[in-house]
Amino acid sequence: MDAALEKVSAKPDLLLSTKHSLCPGCGEPLALRTILELVQELGLRERTVCVCGIGCYTAFPSIIDVDVIQALHGRAPSVATGAKRVLPDRFVFTLQGDGDMVSEGLQEIVHSAARGEKFTAVLLNNGVFGETGGHMTATSVLGQKTKTTMETGRVAERHGYPIRIADVLAGLDGPAYVARGAVHTAAAIAWTKRILREAFEAQLAGRGFSFVEILTMCPTDWYVEPSESADWVETNFSGTYPLRILKGGMMVR
Amino acid sequence: MTRVLLEGSHAIAEAAIQAGCRFYAGYPITPSTEILEYMSHRMPQVGGVCMNAESEIEAINMVWGAAACGVRAMIASTGQGISLMQESLAEMANAELPCVVVNMMRGQGDYFQATRGGGHGDYRHIVLSPHTVQEGVDVVALAFELADRWRNPVDVLGDFLLGHTAEAVAFPSRDGREPPAKPWAATGARGRRAHNVTPLGSPEKLNLDPGSHHAAIAAKLPRIAAAEQRHETGVLDDAEIAVVAFGSPARFVKYAVRVCRERGMRVGWFRPISLWPFPADALAGVATRVRALAVFEQNAGQMIDDVRLAVLGRVPVVAIGGISHDHSGFGVGPALEPDHIVARIADAYGQHVASRTTEG
Numbered sequence: 001m002d003a004a005l006e007k008v009s010a011k012p013d014l015l016l017s018t019k020h021s022l023c024p025g026c027g028e029p030l031a032l033r034t035i036l037e038l039v040q041e042l043g044l045r046e047r048t049v050c051v052c053g054i055g056c057y058t059a060f061p062s063i064i065d066v067d068v069i070q071a072l073h074g075r076a077p078s079v080a081t082g083a084k085r086v087l088p089d090r091f092v093f094t095l096q097g098d099g100d101m102v103s104e105g106l107q108e109i110v111h112s113a114a115r116g117e118k119f120t121a122v123l124l125n126n127g128v129f130g131e132t133g134g135h136m137t138a139t140s141v142l143g144q145k146t147k148t149t150m151e152t153g154r155v156a157e158r159h160g161y162p163i164r165i166a167d168v169l170a171g172l173d174g175p176a177y178v179a180r181g182a183v184h185t186a187a188a189i190a191w192t193k194r195i196l197r198e199a200f201e202a203q204l205a206g207r208g209f210s211f212v213e214i215l216t217m218c219p220t221d222w223y224v225e226p227s228e229s230a231d232w233v234e235t236n237f238s239g240t241y242p243l244r245i246l247k248g249g250m251m252v253r
Numbered sequence: 254m255t256r257v258l259l260e261g262s263h264a265i266a267e268a269a270i271q272a273g274c275r276f277y278a279g280y281p282i283t284p285s286t287e288i289l290e291y292m293s294h295r296m297p298q299v300g301g302v303c304m305n306a307e308s309e310i311e312a313i314n315m316v317w318g319a320a321a322c323g324v325r326a327m328i329a330s331t332g333q334g335i336s337l338m339q340e341s342l343a344e345m346a347n348a349e350l351p352c353v354v355v356n357m358m359r360g361q362g363d364y365f366q367a368t369r370g371g372g373h374g375d376y377r378h379i380v381l382s383p384h385t386v387q388e389g390v391d392v393v394a395l396a397f398e399l400a401d402r403w404r405n406p407v408d409v410l411g412d413f414l415l416g417h418t419a420e421a422v423a424f425p426s427r428d429g430r431e432p433p434a435k436p437w438a439a440t441g442a443r444g445r446r447a448h449n450v451t452p453l454g455s456p457e458k459l460n461l462d463p464g465s466h467h468a469a470i471a472a473k474l475p476r477i478a479a480a481e482q483r484h485e486t487g488v489l490d491d492a493e494i495a496v497v498a499f500g501s502p503a504r505f506v507k508y509a510v511r512v513c514r515e516r517g518m519r520v521g522w523f524r525p526i527s528l529w530p531f532p533a534d535a536l537a538g539v540a541t542r543v544r545a546l547a548v549f550e551q552n553a554g555q556m557i558d559d560v561r562l563a564v565l566g567r568v569p570v571v572a573i574g575g576i577s578h579d580h581s582g583f584g585v586g587p588a589l590e591p592d593h594i595v596a597r598i599a600d601a602y603g604q605h606v607a608s609r610t611t612e613g
Contacts, residue, residue: 016458047441051318061449062461067439069321070451072344075314078306082318082326083439085302086276090441108314111307 012036014045014065021059025226027216028057028124030183034193034214035093035122036064038200044091051080051119053105055097056130074105077112080119091203092119098139099129102165106138109165116174116208120199123165123211125241126218134221138163141240145223162240166213170246176208177248180241182215184230191243198249207248215241256421261386261411262287262329264422265355266295268393269327271424273432274353275301276319276326278312280334283583284413285357288329313338313345320350321450323438325397329355332363336371342406343372347452347470349437351400353393354378355409357416359583360576361500364555367408368529375471379407379481380528384503386420392526394425401433403477410528412551413584414501477530484532485524486539488514492521493606495539496598497560498549499525502574502589506549509594516595518602528556533563540564545605547598550574551588569605573597 011018014036022028039048048066052058054073061068071079076094084092101109101123109121128146129135136146136154139162143153152158170178177199181192192214199210215237217229224232259267266288269277277296279289289305296303302319306312312328319326330338335356345352356363365371367380379399383389389411396407439450447458454461487507489495498506503524513520523539523546525532540546545568548557554572561570574597577588587593 045441045447046443049322049439049441058453061451062454062458065442065447065458067442067447068449068451069318069439070348070449070453071314071317072340072452075310075317075341078311078314079318079321081304081311082276082278082315082320083322084318085304085315086319086322086324087440107308108311111311 013040015063016065017063020063022056023220025217025219025229026056027126027183027218030189031124031192031214031216032057032060032064034183034189034196038193038196039066042200047089048091049083049087051076051083051092051094053094053096053100055100057095057097057124060095073100075108076100077105077108077117077121080121081112081115081117084117084119088118091200094119094121096121096123097130098123098125098127099137102138102163106163110168110172113169113209113211114172114174118203118206118208120203120210120212123213124216125213126216126221127237128218128221130218130221139165141236144236146221164240166211166246169211174209175211175247177202177210179211179245179249180213180215180243182233182243184215184217184233188243195245202248213241254423256423258419258421259386260287260417260419261389262357262416263291264386265389265393265409265411266291268390268424269353269397270295270299270301271427272325272394272397274325274327274397275299276316276324277301277328278304278306278315279329280306280309280312282331282334284359284416285329285331285355287416288355309334309337310341313341316352317341317345317350320345320352321348321439323435323440325432327353327355329357331357331359332366335363335366339372342378343370343374343376344452345406346376346378347374347467348450349404349470350406350450351404352406353396353400353409354406355411358410358412360578360585361412361502361551362555363410364528364550364552367410368531368559375467377474377477377529379403379405379477380410381407382410382499382526382528383415384500384524386415386418387422389415390422390424394427397432399481403473405473405477410500412501481527482530482532482534483526484535485526487522489521489523489539489542491519492543493519494545494547494602495543496520496522496547496549496573497525497536497556498522499528499556501585502549502551505589505591505594509591509598512591512595513598513602518599520598520602531559531563533559536560536563537565537567540567543568545569545571545601547571547573547601549594549597551577551585571601573601
């Protein structure tokens with residue numbers, strides 16, 4: 001194994017086990033890995049409280065080496081609000097999928113952002129309810145085929161439009177930092193690690209609410225091979241969800 | 254001990270502060286709003302947090318987060334708002350999160366909601382029902398202790414009258430009664446292994462086992478039921494019938510029983526303080542000595558189910574209460590008039606005691 005391959009396939013220190021129940025090609029473990037690497041690099045393990053929502057990624061709390069509060073579907077931002085308010089010197093971040101955050105829990109994320117709660121909210125956005133088997137969420141893009149839009153794909157007249165939650169939150173006064181990343185290419189992962197670092201640093205500096213959306217691949221529910229899922233992101237997500245810093249970056253591009 | 258004049262809502266809020274509560278979240282709703290108002294100015298004075306949440310669901314989940322970090326936390330609402338919180342209230346029991354939930358009921362229609370659990374799954378909340386403002390102060394302190402002892406939510410079931418009645422109350426000294434250490438809390442894994450606070454399975458990492466987790470919580474319930482039954486009785490020694498009542502109406506029943514005694518009726522009273530666990534053992538004992546139990550509650554008949562389960566047919570159980578609201582729908586209605594209660598007791602007495610005496 002060459003050095004580069006060894007590096008990218010090594011287990012992050014804060015991952016207790018590489019066994020998980022997610023599908024081949026899933027983007028969520030890549031997002032988790034990026035987050036855990038940063039928590040380690042910033043020396044935050046002993047003061048981190050993760051608040052986890054309900055979705056495929058709910059497999060993670062039992063295999064990550066940080067304290068986790070398991071929240072109910074949609075409620076992680078409120079739980080994190082309570083946690084961060086009573087332990088203001090801890091590093092608190094939430095993990096939610098698009099079904100959890102943008103469908104079930106839209107009110108919670110918007111209010112938490114508007115209050116400027118000083119935690120970091122991470123959205124793993126794959127545009128489907130993965131855990132229930134691939135149903136339309138509030139972020140499914142137009143044309144997206146899901147179990148509940150199987151014949152036509154998502155059609156605006158029947159199913160309405162996707163919510164660009166990062167754009168919604170960036171329009172509020174409370175957030176200090178809002179950005180969107182992805183994990184479908186090496187460059188996207190590097191970008192995502194950069195914006196996660198900026199979001200974490202915004203929290204550590206007490207600047208306010210920080211938010212990172214990460215587009216994650218779901219080949220199972222996109223009905224493509226894992227090898228095709230990076231192309232799927234480019235073809236289907238990049239128009240609706242461009243990777244960029246929407247608020248608070250050093251250099252908005 | 255110094256006494257201060259406080260309305261019930263403020264007294265209960267102050268009692269929570271003095272019991273070490275340092276996080277409160279609420280959403281305004283009559284008749285619990287005064288607790289939120291009090292907390293909004295009092296919490297910052299003691300270094301605590303009060304959240305004027307944007308919904309009941311957000312409020313209870315903020316409490317979830319604070320409780321999961323090991324802080325004594327409370328929420329208050331009325332039955333309608335507590336209906337909105339039920340998913341969280343059920344799963345907080347599964348996550349073994351101590352917290353105190355105050356329900357200032359409109360009438361007494363939330364007995365089932367509190368004692369049966371309005372949410373899903375196998376869980377119970379401990380439910381304490383004060384009938385005076387002083388008792389409200391006392392049970393709030395007890396509620397925080399029981400919540401921590403059993404790692405389970407504890408409900409304080411008050412009502413419109415309790416919340417809005419001002420009485421002179423004393424706050425017991427809390428010297429040496431600091432909240433216990435909570436090594437299970439999520440605080441950042443400093444110098445220890447990381448763990449989870451979760452309703453879904455084991456808190457240990459690499460050991461997700463929902464079946465065992467839920468079985469262990471269910472096994473806790475009979476132990477709570479055996480240990481935490483509380484009640485109060487009056488003039489039962491020679492009683493022919495006992496009137497069973499909880500909360501503020503029990504206070505009216507005590508007076509009505511005294512009037513009945515003055516009129517020659519041998520009547521006593523039994524007041525459950527813990528509604529779950531219901532003081533079934535004590536009430537079953539009473540049932541061996543009286544001819545009937547008369548249940549006075551301000552609803553269509555809810556606690557009467559627990560009375561019947563407690564006495565298992567040993568004596569007749571009759572309902573003498575009913576739905577009775579004021580014009581606003583929030584407060585108490587004419588059924589709490591002492592004359593009305595006396596008349597209902599006298600009816601029951603006539604049917605179950607006087608007639609048999611005649612036959613005898």
